[in-house]
Amino acid sequence: xxxxxxxxxxxxxxxxxxxxxxxxxxxxxxxxxxxxxxxxxxxxxxxxxxxxxxxxxxxxxxxxxxxxxxxxxxxxxxxxxxxxxxxxxxxxxxxxxxxxxxxxxxxxxxxxxxxxxxxxxxxxxxxxxxxxxxxxxxxxx
Amino acid sequence: xxxxxxxxxxxxxxxxxxxxxxxxxxxxxxxxxxxxxxxxxxxxxxxxxxxxxxxxxxxxxxxxxxxxxxxxxxxx
Numbered sequence: 001x002x003x004x005x006x007x008x009x010x011x012x013x014x015x016x017x018x019x020x021x022x023x024x025x026x027x028x029x030x031x032x033x034x035x036x037x038x039x040x041x042x043x044x045x046x047x048x049x050x051x052x053x054x055x056x057x058x059x060x061x062x063x064x065x066x067x068x069x070x071x072x073x074x075x076x077x078x079x080x081x082x083x084x085x086x087x088x089x090x091x092x093x094x095x096x097x098x099x100x101x102x103x104x105x106x107x108x109x110x111x112x113x114x115x116x117x118x119x120x121x122x123x124x125x126x127x128x129x130x131x132x133x134x135x136x137x138x139x140x141x
Numbered sequence: 142x143x144x145x146x147x148x149x150x151x152x153x154x155x156x157x158x159x160x161x162x163x164x165x166x167x168x169x170x171x172x173x174x175x176x177x178x179x180x181x182x183x184x185x186x187x188x189x190x191x192x193x194x195x196x197x198x199x200x201x202x203x204x205x206x207x208x209x210x211x212x213x214x215x216x217x
Contacts, residue, residue: 004175070172071188072179137175140184 005060005067007137012056014130020048021123028116035112042119076136084129091121146210151181154199154206170194 003011024045031037060066069077095117102109155161163181167174170191179185180195187195196203 067173070176072176072185
């Protein structure tokens with residue numbers, strides 16, 4: 001498949017996000033309610049993402065011909081951010097609704113759950129952004 | 142997603158100009174080769190500035206590079 005530098009870059013970021021945060025959420029689900037454990041894993045996940053991204057982009061720069069973003073890249077990124085914003089807004093609305101509903105029903109909703117739900121929707125929004133970019137690069141607009 | 146009704150003759154113009162490659166055209170107009178491929182395949186409508194740069198590279202009027210087929214509802 002003839003892919004541009006930008007597409008390879010996005011593919012790498014997407015793979016890193018899915019693997020690292022997939023590991024994070026799988027780990028915290030097994031330690032339900034342990035906020036300190038989640039914080040440790042979150043710090044590890046953020047550092048892992050940064051390291052993977054740096055190493056991947058160094059290798060990518062050596063293997064391909066890095067090109068600066070042009071107007072099409074910028075337009076595609078803007079459209080992707082629009083979809084990501086929609087995904088994140090929806091997530092924020094759902095979390096707020098859940099907290100209010102739990103308060104009304106006098107059901108305890110833990111900081112652990114709220115923090116991880118917000119984080120989940122942040123990750124999902126980023127995934128939506130990256131997938132949208134890949135789709136627009138392939139399909140055009 | 143509505144497809145743009147803009148067609149172009151870039152491929153023919155490139156071959157009329159000593160078979161200019163997509164990479165050469167991309168460098169002359171300041172975009173990536175992938176963007177030239179997308180424009181040629183009617184998958185991306187460039188900005189007015191890039192459109193004028195393309196026309197200038199080939200030394201032809203803009204209308205010779207790009208044609209717009211207005212839907213019937215938009216024809217005055």
